Amino acid sequence: MLARTLTVTMFAVALLALAFAPARASAQDAQICFDAVDKVTDGGKLEDAERQAAHEACQRALAATASVVQKYQLQEADFDVTGIRPKN
Numbered sequence: 001m002l003a004r005t006l007t008v009t010m011f012a013v014a015l016l017a018l019a020f021a022p023a024r025a026s027a028q029d030a031q032i033c034f035d036a037v038d039k040v041t042d043g044g045k046l047e048d049a050e051r052q053a054a055h056e057a058c059q060r061a062l063a064a065t066a067s068v069v070q071k072y073q074l075q076e077a078d079f080d081v082t083g084i085r086p087k088n
Contacts, residue, residue, distance in 0.1 A: 029064070030074065032057035037077045046081065054081045 036046060036054030046054065058078035065071055079085055 026060075029057040029061035030070075033061055033074060033077050033081070037080045040080055051081060 033054055036050065036057075040046060055078060058074055058081060062071060062074040062078070065074065075086060
């Protein structure tokens with residue numbers, strides 16, 4: 001009985017940890033960011049929800065990369081999406 005209770009408790013703790021874990025960058029975040037930039041540079045308009053999703057994807061990809069070049073590219077892409085330069 002104790003083993004069963006312990007197992008259920010551990011499972012519940014694991015689910016809570018996953019539910020409250022910070023969002024992690026996926027391999028697709030940079031692609032989402034750059035796709036939004038392509039749409040804007042091709043003359044398209046982004047809806048507010050689309051702009052917000054692209055901005056968040058850019059920020060996650062930016063946080064996940066260690067490459068200085070890719071950081072620059074993602075910052076520029078985020079500027080193209082939001083129209084706001086990051087404060088340094």
